Amino acid sequence: MATVRTARTNWDGDLQSGKGTVHFESSGLPETDVTWAARSQDANGKTSPEELIAAAHSACFSMALSAGLAKAGTPPESLDTKAEVTFDPAAGGITGIHLTVHGKVPGITASEFLDATENAKANCPVSKALAATTITLQAVLD
Secondary structure, three states, X not given: OOOOOOEEEEEEOOXXXXXXXXXXXOOOOOOEEEOHHHHHOOOOOOEOHHXXXXXXXXXXXXXXXXXXXXXXXXXXXXXXXEEEEEEEHHHOEXXXXXXXXXXXXXXXXXXXXXXXXXXXXXXXXXHHHOOOOOEEEEEEEO
């Protein structure tokens, strides 16, 4: 069965001096502020669309990798995934995403872990949705 998740943003003012508030309607997470300055300069306690994409991608990738490893008979003890989304307004926006994952996976070789991470990168739903963006990966088996 399909699920729908909802977030909403209220924006006041123009791009440069305006500000918005992101409301996480499905989860009820605390609302968070967003501004152009937080997106294109320092975050200063505010979020950006790129940070939200990074959160979604790191979570989705971790879930896909965990599922793939378990299906192969080597479920992970732990996975720690970081997603770095690069935003360059001069280059037209998001220019790349770099995933770094550290995994504790008993009974697997580094080569098998790398294969599993590449599969998760190619097949997690967020990676597929972001297919027009270059996605790179570093995988470390701890």
